[in-house]
Amino acid sequence: MGWWDKKPEERGRWVLDPLVAVGPLRFGMRHEEVKAALGGKWNGGGQGTADGWHWTPYDEDCVTAVYDQDGYLVGVQVAAMGGPFVRLDDVELISRVPSEARAEILGLAARRGAEVTTNRGGDPQIAAWGLSMTTEQEWGWLPEGHVGRMDTVITSALFTAPGVADDAAASVIAGYDVRDLVANPGSWPVTPDDERPRWGWAPLEQVGPLRFGMSPHQVAAALDEAPAGRTGAFPFWYWKESGQWSLHTDHFEGAGVTAQYWAPDGIPQLGAVTVHGRTGPQLHYEGIPLVGITPSVLEAAIIQHVEDHDLGLRFSPAGAAVPDGPHLYLDATRAGDTSVSEPTFFTEDWHL
Structure with a gap:
């Protein structure tokens, strides 16, 4: 099933346990354990790096797992389109309007006393929760009757294990060192x-x-x-x-x-x-x-x-x-x- 065929009720509903687990995936799992936790579904694929880290996509679930050089799960990226909905307390993190999600995340962080910084994409990241927010172009069914891109973006997220910087995990997925990219300060002004x-x-x-x-x-x-x-x-x-x-x-x-x-x-x-x-x-x-x-x-x-x-x-x-x-x-x-x-x-x- 492609993400475009998934109804909201057919997407997973996961809970984030910061630095411990996201949904059924616990940091420290091996690939076979991750696959089993996702129902045994894996389409193959993935890529490794020189120091032994690698990423593996699980397309049906719309998540990507990052493993360290010892083969342990250290990062999980959840896609905006088709990925499971992930909740932390009363805040939904995935497939949200970015500004609305940001406001709720900042409010939760203030109540919990967690420090919020800005990642290279310009979105909130909270090291104490292993959370780095991202966004993707939104797609949906158009009036013409086919799937197409919308004019909006919605939230996705990268969740990491203790001691794993979001830049390191993102680099493995992207295939280059994200430190070489120009950082966004968290604003998106458009020149008239x-x-x-x-x-x-x-x-x-x-x-x-x-x-x-x-x-x-x-x-x-x-x-x-x-x-x-x-x-x-x-x-x-x-x-x-x-x-x-x-x-x-x-x-x-x-x-x-x-x-x-x-x-x-x-x-x-x-x-x-x-x-x-x-x-x-x-x-x-x-x-x-x-x-x-x-x-x-x-x-x-x-x-x-x-x-x-x-x-x-x-x-x-x-x-x-x-x-x-x-x-x-x-x-x-x-x-x-x-x-x-x-x-x-x-x-x-x-x-x-």
């Missing part, structure tokens, strides 16, 4: 459209001042800005030291873009540009603004244009309608409890 610079773009050639094939140094020079954060990986075991470290992205906060690199000849060169939905410059496709737009509004405009001009239409992995041909990918990024459009422009043979 009339205050954004206007950039042009030419498919397969350039985005604003950035030309595909540029080196990282040339990208920084073209933007007149040093990257605020960057991600990369070693070729075999994620971020651990094994082989030559490879640069994947440079994040430019001032310009509001992320440069993505590939190295077909062994040397990093610009292969894609993501324009930040909340703060990046505005770009247009046939007169349609692409950046910082309510996703459903943008999708309706794209579909109408395609129908009016008898063009091809495809859907991105993120579920967005995209005109066929211009090497354009449309995603969405969080803007508080909602989301705004965030496009990526890429060169030929680039794999998103």
Whole structure:
């Protein structure tokens, strides 16, 4: 059963016992014990790291387990869509409006005397409870009769064992060191459209001042800005030291873009540009603004244009309608409890 087929009453209802267990999963369990606790369901899959940590998805339950180098359960990530509902006292943590969940979590923490900090995603984390809140794009049944992404985000969460930092567990799942990412302070301001610079773009050639094939140094020079954060990986075991470290992205906060690199000849060169939905410059496709737009509004405009001009239409992995041909990918990024459009422009043979 996929998450889209699950009714609320068909999802599990778990209770968090901080630093001890979440639902039937107790920290310190082995994989076979976790699988048994989830009814013996496991679709296979997972990945390991150089120091022996690994993660395993349990897709039917919409949870991901993180195991340490000794094979013991140290983290559980519960998905917003289809995952079990998790409660701590009278606070429901999963599939909530983020601002509402945050207010209730802060209230509970105040009553219990627990310290609340902000994680790198900008959401509450409470080390004393092994709790780190996260969010995901909300999906649901659309009026057209099919499942699609909504304009809103809802809460998910990562639960960890004692002494396990949420960054460490999140790194294992993400496949890179989350410390290399720019931290969100806990706010999601969106720049008004009339205050954004206007950039042009030419498919397969350039985005604003950035030309595909540029080196990282040339990208920084073209933007007149040093990257605020960057991600990369070693070729075999994620971020651990094994082989030559490879640069994947440079994040430019001032310009509001992320440069993505590939190295077909062994040397990093610009292969894609993501324009930040909340703060990046505005770009247009046939007169349609692409950046910082309510996703459903943008999708309706794209579909109408395609129908009016008898063009091809495809859907991105993120579920967005995209005109066929211009090497354009449309995603969405969080803007508080909602989301705004965030496009990526890429060169030929680039794999998103």
